[in-house]
Structures are given as structure tokens and as C-alpha cells.
Amino acid sequence: MMLSHTKTLTPSWLLLLTLMLATEFSVAWPSNRDLLPNGYNIPDPCRPGRTAQGVGHVNADGGGPVNDFGQAFQDAGSWTPSLCAADTDGDGVTNGAELGDPSCTWSPGQTPQSTESITHPGIHNTECNCPLPPWLWSILFGWTVIFE
DSSP, X not given: OOOOOXXXXXXXXXXXXXXXXXXXXXXXXXXXXXXXXXXXXXXXXXXXXXXXXXXXXXXXXXXXXXXHHHHHHHHHSSOOHHHHHXXXXXSSSOHHHHTTOTTSOOOTTSOOSOOSSOOOTTSOTTOOOOSSOHHHHHHHHOOOOOOO
């Protein structure tokens, strides 16, 4: 005698499973943060009060497609004077100025020239490229996104 048991996935279980899988694969390379001035101090403009884990990715937690800064970093292979002097997000501020290295003299292991007023080099300072719309972040996680 063979027993058969089937279970239907409800929409809520399907959503939970999708979120778990998305979280599992949303991983940045933390070692790349060591290769950027203030790599662990770059704010996430989509989630005030948090730092961006995947600065070079569209998803601030890392993984998935890269943003313009991520592509430029991949092309350069490291923090270089030309990457520092570029404005990859088109906000009128160089990557170096955004990351606290306006003189483009920083190298890994050093303290950057500035550790204050750091901004994200991959997201224009008036935009928020969140993987979810701000209202959904608010509902799911209680985060508020403010555009100034």
C-alpha cells in the first residue's frame, strides 16, 4: 500500500520561500569593502541609519547586477586615481570626495582623509535605487525612506 501526501503552497508560504532564497543569494564580497576608503562606513541611502553592504551593486545588500560604480570598480580592479576622480553616479561629486579621499591618495589599510559626510558613489545623491519600492520597505521592515 502506497501513501500519498500532497501539500499546496499558499501565497504567503511562497512569498516567505522567495524572500528566504533572495536573502540567501544576496551576498556581496566583503573583501571588496576593504579595497575602498571608508568601505565599511558608506551609508545606504535607501535605508537611513544603515551602511551599504554591496556598494557596487544595485541591491545595497550585494549580489545581482552591478551599478555604474561597481562596473567601474570591476574595470579598474582596485581603488585607482582614475576611479577616485570619476563621478560614476553622475551627481557632480567625485567618487573620492564621496568616499572621503578627495585627494585620491588613499590605499588599503590607511585611514581615509575624511571619515565624515561619506556618501554612496553608486547612487546619485537625490535618488534611491532600492530593490523594493520605499513603501514596501516600510510595510515589511518598518524602514522609512526620506528623500531630501
